[in-house]
Amino acid sequence: MGINAKCKNCGKESDSEGFKLHYQFRMMVCPNCFSGRTEQQNKIIEKKEVKKPAGWDKEDEYLEKISKLKKEEQKVMFKKIPGTDHVMCKCNMCKYSFKYNPFKKMPRSCPYCNADIPKLRTFSML
16 A cells, blocks of 8 residues: 555546556556546446437347447457467457467457457357
8 A cells, every 4th residue: 555646537546556657548547547447437327328218128228238249249350360370359449450369368468458358259260
């Protein structure tokens, strides 16, 4: 427990040793802002404010969730590299392309922005 410092991005106080330089904000930010949690929380708040049209029910909610999941699956860019076990992966956050080994699961996160890599179904690629 070191000295607390105020994050210039979100305004919350956090331990100063946890601050990291963010490539998009170009400033030192708290761990929550660095991992994108602050942005996710802001999106959740915006979603709650959106009003649904008349006649909106549970089935519509379910269909909307499924369509979002399918869109996210399509965003994931994995392309098989011929002659190797590796695939080319394109990060959803920063659009950086890098080699990914699905059997060793290396690297565990994007080398550029440190975002998690979505799960790859190896049986469909081979």
